[in-house]
Amino acid sequence: MFGGNIWGAIAPASEAxxxxxxxxxxxPTPLEFPCYVPPRSDDPLDSHHLESLCKDLASVRRPWDVKDSQLAQFNIQLEQDVSLADMVPDERFKSRPLLYDSDLTSMLKELDVENEDAYREVIRLPPLPGRQKPRLAYSRAFFTSLEDMCRYWDDSKDDYYEVEVDGQEGSNTEFSPTPSTTKETEKRNAEKKETKALSGETKQTTEGTNSDGEQAEHNTSLNADRVEIPHRSKTKQVYRGLRIGSGQQMSPGTRVAAVRNLLKMAIHKFNxxxxxxxxxxxxRIRNINLPSTFLHFCVAKMPAESRLARARFVEGPLMGVHSRMEVRFRPRDGSNDSPNDFVGEKYDLFREVSGLLMLAKQRAREGQTPSKEPHQDHWWALRHRWGGGPxxxxxxxxxxxEDxxxxxxxxxxxxxxxxxxQEEEERKRTDVLATATDLNNLKPEDLLSLETSSGNVRPKKKKKGDDDSKDKAEYKDGRRLMFTAPIRRKWYQEWTKVRPNSSTWDEKLIYRRIGVPDPEQGWDDVYMLSAANHHVCxxxxxxxxxxxQxxxxGNTxxxxxxxxxxxxxxxxTRSRWxxxxxxxxRKELLTGIWCVLSWxxxxEVPKVELEKMENLKQEQEQQESDNGGDHPMET
Structure with missing residues (x-):
């Protein structure tokens, strides 16, 4: 993941x-954001349209093979740079005060802390002179992830400069050349070539003359033409700043952790x-499972029943989170990079829309149960064994x-x-004693042999559930079968059981359409946080x-x-990044997330909280009317 000389720059987390x-x-990695707007085909929802869509999706082999015609089949109407207030259809939840507004105020106060002060707090360093120690209760985990992210993305304190090094240090130290050092090296090489040319001419002149006077005169003239080259000290490039690598080298888990910890500040208050x-x-679209369609996690509600909550069941989902691992979405001018280095804007939108549709399909499962019977497409579960024979x-x-x-x-x-x-003889003797009605009719040698055999053999301990009257050996056609342990016999017989694939539904998720605008209209609003670089929308x-449906x-x-x-x-609709x-x-983003969660x-919340929110709004309106103007509450 890391390259170059970064390993020498990594410091422990407790060190500035x-x-x-x-x-x-x-x-630093240049910032790029996907901004592709797909076309629309406006085809109706019928079977012919679905067949055309499946045919186009089956032709996709690589991420950069996604074309405009394939995305047009989805009929996507995309609006970008939409304000967070317009994401909520209800006017009550578009601005503050909101549900649990006092807790939101405390969280926004923590997010208002400067980055450097928060970093020093989470890595347990004393505050800077003249600064107070910040109090981080809700946002400590978020700033911990943000401090890890800034070591790859925050270039505000970058300072590249050169320092002089000794000859021994310069020979053992690797440094990257700068434009100034490159020019000096070229000039030095040119001077060396000129000196070699002069020495060659001197040698030829010396061989052509035989007198000592002419040779001395020629050497004197050459010494007068020589120029002494001053000694130049070696330099190397060093750095001071926050970063230890580029944004492309950051682990994708760092970005996911930052979004997760920011969401945790808000979702816990809403249970x-x-x-x-x-x-x-x-x-899944009909009979095609779309690859590379995933969400890192979702926001779900805790069930009201304590038994289900202890078993880690959740209800929902309410919101999904998708974090990109790529930092490039378009080919750069003059770049020789292969197309494998980026997936492209079209595939990125395809992956994002697929994740939203997967969330919508999960929410639409409310009141449904997965069928355990094989589907008509599960042909392997409808026939008896693979070949169809008994x-x-x-x-x-x-x-x-056994033989x-x-x-x-x-x-x-x-x-x-x-x-x-021997076991058969013992069994016969036992049967004789069990069936005898008169012991006087038995012969003395039978009783003597029975007592002798029973006295020499120690009786076995009777185990729980052991029935001595039954013979555990199995027989078929009068022949005894080989003994096989029950567990191992079960393994052998598993392959004969023909069953459909296991269900893809999450067993710990109780599917509910929480917060649906109007169930009778049939529309559902699905929300997702999408992350790229160090930004979230x-x-x-x-x-x-x-x-x-x-x-x-293929039908409606x-x-x-x-x-x-x-x-x-x-x-x-997509908000700005x-x-x-x-x-x-980040304060504006948290306020927007709080608006969506309130909506x-x-x-799901107690009615007392809704009444408290309405009272706060009335007090705010009354205060604004008394002041003679509209002053929205600060976020």
Whole structure:
């Protein structure tokens, strides 16, 4: 993951790197954001449209193979740079005060702390002179992830400069050449070539003359023309700043952790928590599982029943989180990089829309249960075995007669036969005693042999559930079968059971459409936090239930009600990108997330909280009217 001379620049987490002079890291990674707007085909939701979509998706082999015609099949209407307030349809939740507004004020106060002060607090360093120690209660985990992120992205304190080194130090130290040092090296090489040319001419002149006077005169003239070259000290490039690498070298988990810790500040107040998706969860269009469609985690609600909460069950999902591992989305001018270094804007949008549709399909499973019966597409579960023929005895490894056991040697076989004969005689004697009605009719030698055999053999301990009256040996056609442990016999017989694939539904997730705008209209709003570089944006997708049904079967449930929106179009809106390293932007992002959570949980919170929010809004309006102007509350 790291390259160059970065390993020498890595310092422990409890050490400040700002004032340390060290080997320079790579140059900062330029910021790029996907801004592709796809076309639309406006085809209706019918079977022909779905067949065309599946055919186009099956032709995609590599991420950069996604084309405009394939994305046009989804009918995506994308709006970018939408304000966070417009993401919420209800006017009550578009601005503060919101639900649990006092807690939001405390969290915004913590996010208002300067980055350097927060970094010194989380790595347990004393505050700077003249600064107070910040109090980080809600945001400590977030600033811990942000401090790790700034070591790759924060170039505000970058300082590249050159220092002189000694000859011995310069020979042992590797440094990257700068334009000034390159020019000096070229000039020095030119002077060396000129000196060699002069020495060559001197040698030829000396060979052509035989007199000592002419040679001395010529050497004197050459010495007068020579110029002494001054000694130049060697330099190397060093660095001071926060970074230890470029943004491209940062681990993708650092970006996910920063978004997760920022979300945790808000979701816990609404009785929600983060939930990792099951790895079997796939986005499926008819009979095609789309690859590379994933969400890192989602926000789900804790169930009201304590028994389910202790078992780690959740309800939802409410919101998804998708973090990009790439930092490039477009080819750069004059770059010779291969297309494998970036996936492109089109595939990035395809992956983002697929994640939103997967969230919408999960929310639409409310009230449904997965069928355990094999589907008509599971042809391997409808026929008896692969070839269609019946299963016969002897095909399994455990179906072997004891006399034909291949693991026995001849000596062991003879011992087993003797043991079997002895057990058979003992069984016959026991049967004779059990069936005898008059002991006087028994012969003395029978009683004597029975007492002798029973006295020499120690009786076995009777185990729980052991029945002496039953013979554990199994017989078939009068022949004894080879003994096989029950567990091992189960393994042998598993392959004969033909069953469909296991369900892809998450067993710990109780599917609910929490916060749906109007169930009768059939529309659902799905939210997702999308991260790239050190920025985060909020994405919203409005999808009709007919669209989700069309993706499954190619048909629609019912005719959509007449409204301003059409059911065959995906209405997608994206906010602007918020910089997590900027104080004002991360505060605005947290306020927008709080607005969305308040809107989604409007029916899940106690009514007292809604009344408290309404009272705060009335007090704010009264205060604004008394002041004679509109002054929105600060975020």
């Amino acid at each position: 790197l700002l004032d340390k002079e060290r080997a320079p890291p790579p140059k 929600c928590r983060d939930h990792d998706f099951h790895p079997r969860e796939k986005f 299963t016969r005895w002897g095909q399994l490894a455990c179906e072997v007669f 034909d056991d291949p693991s026995w040697s001849p000596e062991e076989r003879q011992l087993q036969l003797d043991k079997r004969t 909020l994405v919203k997708l409005s999808v009709h239930e007919n669209y989700l 069309w993706l499954e079967t 449930k019912h005719q959509a009600l007449k409204s301003g929106r059409q059911d065959h179009i995906l209405y997608m 918020f910089n997590l390293l900027d104080v004002d932007q 989604l949980n409007r029916d």
